[in-house]
Amino acid sequence: MRPQPLRATAEKPVDAARITMAKTPLPDSSIIERYSELPVSAVISKLSAALQEAHCVLSAPTGSGKTTLVPIALLTLALIPDHKKIIMLEPRRIAARAAAVRMSTMVGAPVGTIIGYRTRFDSNISAETRIEVVTEGILIRKIQDDPELADTQLIIFDEFHERNLQSDLGLALCLDLCELREDLRLLVMSATLEAPPICTLLGGGVHIEASGRSYPVDIHHPPVTHRATNRFTHQNPRPGSKSAIVDLALTGIARAIQEQAGDILVFLPGAGEIHLCRELLAEKYSSLLADTELLPLYGNLSHQEQDRIFQPKAARRRVILSTPIAETSLTIDGIRCVVDTGYYRRPVHDQSSGLSRLTTARISKASADQRAGRAGRTAPGICYRLWDKHIDHGLLTSTPPEIINSELSALVLQLALWGVRDYSDLKWIDPPRRSSWDKALVLLRQLNCLTDTGDITALGRKVTPLPVHPRLGVLLIKGNREGACWTSCLLAALLSDKDIFRSRSVTADILPRLEALWSLADAGSGRKVHPATDVRFCKAVIKQARQLLKIVGGTIESKPQLNDAGSLLAHAYPDRVASLRSGSRTSYLLANGRGAMLAADDSLAGTPLLVAAQVGDTDHSPHSGQSRIYMAAPITRAGLEYFHTHLLQEIEDVSWDQQNRRVKSAIELRLGQLVLESKKYTSHDSDKTAQAFMDGVGQNGLATLPWTRESRDLQARLCSLHHWLPDTWPDLSDEHLANDLDWLVPYCSGMRNLGQLKSLDMKAILLSMFDWNQAQQIDGLAPSHIQVPSGSKIRLNYTPGEAPVLAVRLQELFGLYETPQVCRNSVSVLIHLLSPAQRPIQVTQDLKSFWLNTYPEVRKEMAGRYPKHYWPQDPFEAQATRKTKKQMDRK
Numbered sequence: 001m002r003p004q005p006l007r008a009t010a011e012k013p014v015d016a017a018r019i020t021m022a023k024t025p026l027p028d029s030s031i032i033e034r035y036s037e038l039p040v041s042a043v044i045s046k047l048s049a050a051l052q053e054a055h056c057v058l059s060a061p062t063g064s065g066k067t068t069l070v071p072i073a074l075l076t077l078a079l080i081p082d083h084k085k086i087i088m089l090e091p092r093r094i095a096a097r098a099a100a101v102r103m104s105t106m107v108g109a110p111v112g113t114i115i116g117y118r119t120r121f122d123s124n125i126s127a128e129t130r131i132e133v134v135t136e137g138i139l140i141r142k143i144q145d146d147p148e149l150a151d152t153q154l155i156i157f158d159e160f161h162e163r164n165l166q167s168d169l170g171l172a173l174c175l176d177l178c179e180l181r182e183d184l185r186l187l188v189m190s191a192t193l194e195a196p197p198i199c200t201l202l203g204g205g206v207h208i209e210a211s212g213r214s215y216p217v218d219i220h221h222p223p224v225t226h227r228a229t230n231r232f233t234h235q236n237p238r239p240g241s242k243s244a245i246v247d248l249a250l251t252g253i254a255r256a257i258q259e260q261a262g263d264i265l266v267f268l269p270g271a272g273e274i275h276l277c278r279e280l281l282a283e284k285y286s287s288l289l290a291d292t293e294l295l296p297l298y299g300n301l302s303h304q305e306q307d308r309i310f311q312p313k314a315a316r317r318r319v320i321l322s323t324p325i326a327e328t329s330l331t332i333d334g335i336r337c338v339v340d341t342g343y344y345r346r347p348v349h350d351q352s353s354g355l356s357r358l359t360t361a362r363i364s365k366a367s368a369d370q371r372a373g374r375a376g377r378t379a380p381g382i383c384y385r386l387w388d389k390h391i392d393h394g395l396l397t398s399t400p401p402e403i404i405n406s407e408l409s410a411l412v413l414q415l416a417l418w419g420v421r422d423y424s425d426l427k428w429i430d431p432p433r434r435s436s437w438d439k440a441l442v443l444l445r446q447l448n449c450l451t452d453t454g455d456i457t458a459l460g461r462k463v464t465p466l467p468v469h470p471r472l473g474v475l476l477i478k479g480n481r482e483g484a485c486w487t488s489c490l491l492a493a494l495l496s497d498k499d500i501f502r503s504r505s506v507t508a509d510i511l512p513r514l515e516a517l518w519s520l521a522d523a524g525s526g527r528k529v530h531p532a533t534d535v536r537f538c539k540a541v542i543k544q545a546r547q548l549l550k551i552v553g554g555t556i557e558s559k560p561q562l563n564d565a566g567s568l569l570a571h572a573y574p575d576r577v578a579s580l581r582s583g584s585r586t587s588y589l590l591a592n593g594r595g596a597m598l599a600a601d602d603s604l605a606g607t608p609l610l611v612a613a614q615v616g617d618t619d620h621s622p623h624s625g626q627s628r629i630y631m632a633a634p635i636t637r638a639g640l641e642y643f644h645t646h647l648l649q650e651i652e653d654v655s656w657d658q659q660n661r662r663v664k665s666a667i668e669l670r671l672g673q674l675v676l677e678s679k680k681y682t683s684h685d686s687d688k689t690a691q692a693f694m695d696g697v698g699q700n701g702l703a704t705l706p707w708t709r710e711s712r713d714l715q716a717r718l719c720s721l722h723h724w725l726p727d728t729w730p731d732l733s734d735e736h737l738a739n740d741l742d743w744l745v746p747y748c749s750g751m752r753n754l755g756q757l758k759s760l761d762m763k764a765i766l767l768s769m770f771d772w773n774q775a776q777q778i779d780g781l782a783p784s785h786i787q788v789p790s791g792s793k794i795r796l797n798y799t800p801g802e803a804p805v806l807a808v809r810l811q812e813l814f815g816l817y818e819t820p821q822v823c824r825n826s827v828s829v830l831i832h833l834l835s836p837a838q839r840p841i842q843v844t845q846d847l848k849s850f851w852l853n854t855y856p857e858v859r860k861e862m863a864g865r866y867p868k869h870y871w872p873q874d875p876f877e878a879q880a881t882r883k884t885k886k887q888m889d890r891k
Contacts, residue, residue, distance in 0.1 A: 026114065026130070027107045029076045031069075035106070038065030040210040041073075047187075047208050048077045051154065055178075055186040055202040061212025062191045062370065063331050063377050067158050068102050070189070071131045072115075074154065084153035086131045089139055089170060091162045092325050093119040094299050098310055099158075100124070100133040120467050121547055136166030141465055143173050144417055147180075154185045159328050160198075161190040161366075163401035163429075165347075169411050172426040173418060175201070191328055192366050192398070201429055215376040217338075221389040222255055240360055245269060245341050246277045248386040252339040253281065253319060257288055260382055262336025263318040265326060267371050269343045269360050271298040274321045281319075289319070297322035297330075324363075327370045331377070338375040338383040340368065342391075346399075349407035364396040401430050408432055408440040409470045413449055413456070417464050421454040446574050447474050448646065466551065468492055475572040476552050482643070484561035485554025486545070488568050490517045493545040495572075495613055499631070500541060501532040507603045510569075510613065510633045511562050517542055518560045566635030567643050569611040574647050577635065578610045579674045588612070588629065591647075591672030596627040607634045637676060647671050653678075654688035656696035662753035663692045686749070693751050694741045702734045704754055705744075711762035717782040718766065719800035724823045725781075729774075732766065733800065743769065781823050788812045789880035796822075796829065803830040803845065810834065810841060810858075811870055814878040819847045836866045836884075851875045 032041050040060050047070070050056050060066040071086050080086060090096040100117035107114055116125030117133040125132055134142075143149060155174055160167060171186070178184050188198050188205075191212075199205040249266055256264050268274050274296045281294060293316045297309055309320065309332060318334070324344045326332060344367065345358040363371075368385065375381025403411075411432065415423065423432050444450040449460035449470055456464075463473035472492040479488020491514070494500065500513055516529040521542045529535070549556070561568075570577055578588040578596060585606040586598045596615050598605050614631035641648065649670050657664040665683035669676045683689055697704060721729040737743065747760055767775055782804070785793040790812035796804040804822060810833045820829045833842045833850070841858055844850045855875055863871040870885050872878035881888060 027072060027076055029073070031076060031106065032073050035065065035069050038069050039212050040065040040069055043208050043210045044070065044073045044077070048074055048079050050206040050208060051079055051185050051187065053206075055205040056188070057193070057195045057198050057202070057205050057207045058187060058189045058210065059193065059195055059207065060189065060191060060210035061214065062328055062373055063214070064191075064210050064212045066189050066210065067099050068106060070187075071156060072103055072107060075130055080130070080153045084151055085129065086154045086156065087139060087142075087149075087152050088131065088133045088156040088158055089136050089167065090133055090158050091136065091164055091167060092299060093122070093135055094297075094301060094306055094325055095159075095330050096133045096135055097122065097124075097303070098306065098330055100131075101307075101310070103131065103133075136164070136170045137467065139170050140166065140173065140414060143170075143177060144414070144464070147177070147418075149177060149181070149184065152184065154187060156187045156189060158189050159191075160188045161193040161328070161398075163399070163403070165402045165406050165411060168401065168403045168429065169414060171201075172428055173414075175427045176418070176420075192370065197429060201427055214373060215378070215380045217372050217376040217381045217383050219372060220382060220384050221387065222252065222384055240343065242273055242276065245273050245343055245360070246280065248341050249273070249277050249321075249339065250280060250284070252341070252384045252386045253277075254285055254288060256337050256339050256382075256384055257285075257292065257319070260337040262381075263320065263332075263334040264337045264339060265332065265335045265374055266319065266321050266339040266341075267324060267327070268321060268341055269345045270323055270358070271296075271300065273341075274298055274323070277321055292317045292319055294318075295320045297326055297332075299323070299325065324367070324371075326374065327367060332374070333378070335374050335377065336379065336381050338371055338381070340371045340383060340385050342368070342385060342387045344399075347402065347406065349405070362391075362395060364399045365392070366398040368392075368395065403428075403430055403432055406436070407469075408436045409443055412437065412440040413444055413460055413464050413470055416444075416450055416454060416456040416460060443575075444470060447471065447572075449474065466548075468496065468548070471572040472496065475568060476548060478571040479568050480552050480554040482564070482568075484557060484564050484568060485552060486549060486556040487514065487561040487564065489545040489548040489552065489554070490514060490521075490542075491565065491568060492548055493541045495631075496544065497541060498537070500534050500538050501530070502534050503532060504630050505599065506530075506532045508598055508612075508614075508629050508632045509602070509604050510565055510631050513631075514560070514562050514565055517545070518562070521545075564639075566609075566611045566633035567639040569613050569633050570635055570640065570644050570647070573611055573613055574644070575672060576612045576615065577640070577647075577671055577674065578612045578629070578632070579676070580606070580608050580610075589674060590615070591674050593673040594627060596629045598629050598632075604629075604632060604634065609635050609637065609640070611635050640671065640676070644671075648676070652683070652685075652688075654683045654685060654692050656692050656699065658696070658699055661696065661700070663689055663696065665689075689750075689752065690745050690748065693748055694745060696754065697741060697744065697748075697757075698738065700754065702738055704757060705762055706758050706760055707762050711766060713784060713795075713798070714763050714766055714778075716798035716800065717778065717784065720798045720804065721778070721782050721823070723800050724827060730769070732769070783822060786820050786829070789815045790882050791880075792882060803827060805830050805832055807832040807834060809836060809838070809882070810862075811836070812880050812882055813847065814870075814872065814875050814880040816880070817848050817851075817876065819845055835862060836869045 032044055035041055047056060047058060051074070058066060058070065071088050074080065075086060090099055096117045096119050100115050101111055103115045104111045109115065112124040112126050113128045115131045116129040118125055118138050119135050120137060157167060157171060174186055178186065186202060195207045199207050245268065249268060253264065253266055268277060278294050278296060281289060295309055295318055296305065297320055320332060342363055343360050344363050346361055348359045372383035375383050420426060423437060441450065441454065444460070445452060447470060449457055449463055451457060459474065459477065462477050463470050466473040466476060468476065472495065475488050475492055479485050494513060494517065500516065512530045516533045517538055519527040519529050520535065520538050575590065575592040577591045581587040581589055586600055588596050588610065590596055590612060596612060604610065610632045612629045612632040615627050615629055651668050651670055653666050653668045655664060666678045666680050668678045715732055718729065718732045722731045747765055751757070782798065783796065785795050786806055787793050788808055792812055794806055794808050796806055798804050806820065806829045808831065819831065821827060822829065828845045830843065830845055831847060832840050833844065835841050841862070842850060842854060859871045868884045868886065870881055870888060
């Protein structure tokens, strides 16, 4: 059962000013009639009535008006009390602002009055706001700050089909909140969402469908060609790379401009491709674009640039270069042609950095259809798909939910703040994977954000609101506390994106990268930057660092704290502290137990201690098991002991030293798997010494024990008894004995090296495992020898699972009718009959049959070969002997 106080009551009272809102003239229900051309208007009344009783799912095609008309209409139909508001979630920042601007235009009020918006770095709301458009992270923060959401009546999840991690978490928290507030309603909206599972999750939510309006769109797959857009090489770019994608876009745009009329919407994966494409279009196709306006569309656009996209259509033709943001979240008027490169960016956990990074991937069939549909909003259109048609068959049906493959540290931390220790306590469409959940728990405990019981710590509470991975959140909090806030912000921004050096093979040292950022951020410093620095990209990193500085509320320190980078990074990467291996200048052991190496010529080679912030497979052998350090900073032993004492443990180590084949005893100072210092001492803990010695025996195998022929023979007899009588006799095979060495411990008291094992009597040890009665039965059930008619005592050879073997000269068995037996006459001995020269003549378990049927032939052959030996005609009446005929005659 999880603790309830965090979500059952608000940590601070709700501000009365937010509940008693100013009286604002609201639009009346006539707005539905004014926008009756929007298809969704036909289901508004039905939707409002359904929300009075239950949660709802609204399926409505792109362009039907669900994002803009539905919230306004529901506000006018008395569904929302005067003192409460609607919160609508948009998955993208630019879509949130655009929706708020469009709705404000529809109601004839400035943005920030009746309708406002709030995103990570931008906000425009007031006490009058009744419809607040937010991104999912903002909603989660609002719920954490006010676990009752007392000022909210309806929460709308728009474009929910995008299924990012934040939207799934937001819905799970809202469903949990609804257990406390029966009046709170949820509305999930999408153009392509599969509704039944959502309705079930909502506890029987009502599904309402609205029709759409669209025109046919012709799909074309023009021939795919590549030109070398990379200015530094004439080779064809790698498929899926930035250059290759821009190549495709240039070809498609040129063709669309020449063949089609109207505005063109081009889909590219990200802002980098947009900037390069825009630059190359202006450079290579200036005459073709003489009367055309090139407009970018991506998340970080300024308000002015965003507004240019959504203003009424200008006289000039437009080519809009957009990220997937225009796929469903935004409606752009005037688009008659779509050029689709077929790629998008998705967050994927990057093992090398321990963070999530955006990677380029093929879109799904559903996304391809959504993009094409943008050309058919107002008239028939056309879509150029810039990939071979056969690739369609390999596209996924829909984009996988982000929660399936994501790193979950941020989600786990948010739930811990909510009071949830296990994801099974909440309702999910697709629950997180247990393995990912458990890995996140381990990391958050290492970062001191969670306790061992899964409760959130004071540090975890400070990290949770920050818009970065928990690793970097800890870095920011600790850096601010240690007077290195600006340095930690630069590090966090640097690690959040690609390397600012054009080639990561220059050096793994993070310090010259920090120096470059410091120098470029301080325009008046006059310091030179490393020649490998990508200056244009550095500006974006510095901008992000300034945003983080503002959020953390820190200041820029007067002097760069570059030498503290390693210590700062250790807060975020305690599992990546690395120690140089003995005898090497490039090979390191990480605190998590993994191995990694620097390039031989790296400036950091030979540094005793590092913090490896980015570790990955080598370029040439990704499956070799040898990782490569791509970004790191030095750290000193003193720095670890001063700033990171919580990571260090003094451990009494009594363990097996395989190299010297003996027990070692030492007091060790450890950081994870790293031994920073070791001092020898003599342990007086007999239990630890015995366990370490047994580990050594286990590593070297039971062959290390001083077995004799007699002890091995006894072991074989006992193993045979176990095979014949398993309920009575235990398994004493090597395999079984090696699984648990407790039977050996009493005989090894005080032993510290393998040479001391020579004193053991293995036969006596085996016999000691049985009581006196059982020990007396061994010789009767599995005798070591059998006396044959000649009087000789012949050893039996035992092999578990087989009959015991009696190897004896034929003449010594004359007069013996029946085959000898063991184990209470239940197992016949296998007789190997030998010639006088001790060579096998016959193998039998039926001695009588041998005498009657086979012996006459054997006699004829052997008598001629060994004439000096006794070969009687009647073996039953003959005297058994070990002697030759001459020896017998003398007697």
